[in-house]
Amino acid sequence: MHYGFAFLQVPQFYYLLVIGGLALIPRARFTAEKAAVLGDEARQRLTPNLPQRVSLFIPGVCVFACIGLLGQVVGAVALLAAYLLLFVALIFWFKRRTA
DSSP states (O other): OBOSSGGGGOHHHHHHHHHHHHHHHHHHHHHHHHHHSOSHHHHHHOOOOHHHHHTTTHHHHHHHHHHHTSOBHHHHHHHHHHHHHHHHHHHHHHHHHHO
């Protein structure tokens, strides 16, 4: 296991960052649409479809791949932080586009 910042020089880290980031787009769009709906009844009727459900697990798999395949613990923490920030930013961006 590596605990330094050497993961920044590993190209596979950036592949994991891009794959996980792109996988967040469908779920962020669903979350923004659900936030834009008025009324609790209409909000409860909205359910995610299969791609929106599966896309939520791909960033987690990328984080575990960073630990398991690359052996980069700090890289996995950086991926997790990047995914969380990107998810929130995408929700706000989609929310602004639908409003």
